[in-house]
Amino acid sequence: MLQLTASFFQRDVLQVAPELLGKVLATPKHRALITEVEAYRGEEDLACHASKGRTPRTEIMYHEGGHLYIYLIYGMYWMLNIVCGQADSPEAVLIRGIEGLNGPGKLTRYLGIDKSYYGEQLGFSDRIQLFDPGVCLPYRTTPRIGIDYAGEPWVSKPWRYLIK
DNA sequence: GGCACGATGTGA
DNA sequence: CACATCGTGCCG
Helix, strand or coil: CEECCHHHHCCCHHHHHHHHCCCEEECCCCEEEEEEEEEEECCCCCCCHHHHCCCCCCHHHHCCCCEEEEEEECCCEEEEEEECCCCCCCEEEEEEEECCEECHHHHHHHHCCCHHHCCCECCCCCCCEEEECCCCCCEEEECCCCCHHHCCCHHHCCCEEEEC
8 A cells, every 4th residue: 555645735725625535544553434524724723723823833833744743732642644745835634533433522532643653754753653445535624623712714614534 | 011812522 | 410630821
């Protein structure tokens, strides 16, 4: 199976996100199909952490696609994101679900992903890789979860993608 | 330094 | 529905 590398992610996050469905997320101990993702796109997207501008936390989102953006939420759960797009265009895909595990916090706990993965580069890492089984799966979209605070139009953008 | 608040999950 | 639990952004 071919490994996904930088160029795959260095495109508009809205194009990359649906294509991530069905890709295989691999660590030394696990291997699982991605079933659900969400797109966060640019400083103008008030649901995107980059809407607060460039900070130590969001710094990696300003790098070119292919890096991992990891952050802690509710003091308990590590969120796994893949940076997309070109440098200085802060975009990322949140991995929300893998086969057999729904929920972004559950999958990182299961895979053992934490802050130490921040900035890791897909294609160069030996702790985490993404493979392409070469299939395109039918999917549906919905608004993103848990971002009511962002308000319109962001709360209504159909930027959550799930395998049908 | 202090404070409010989450891109969540669990259990009553 | 309550709440655990802590890094981050923002204010002072």
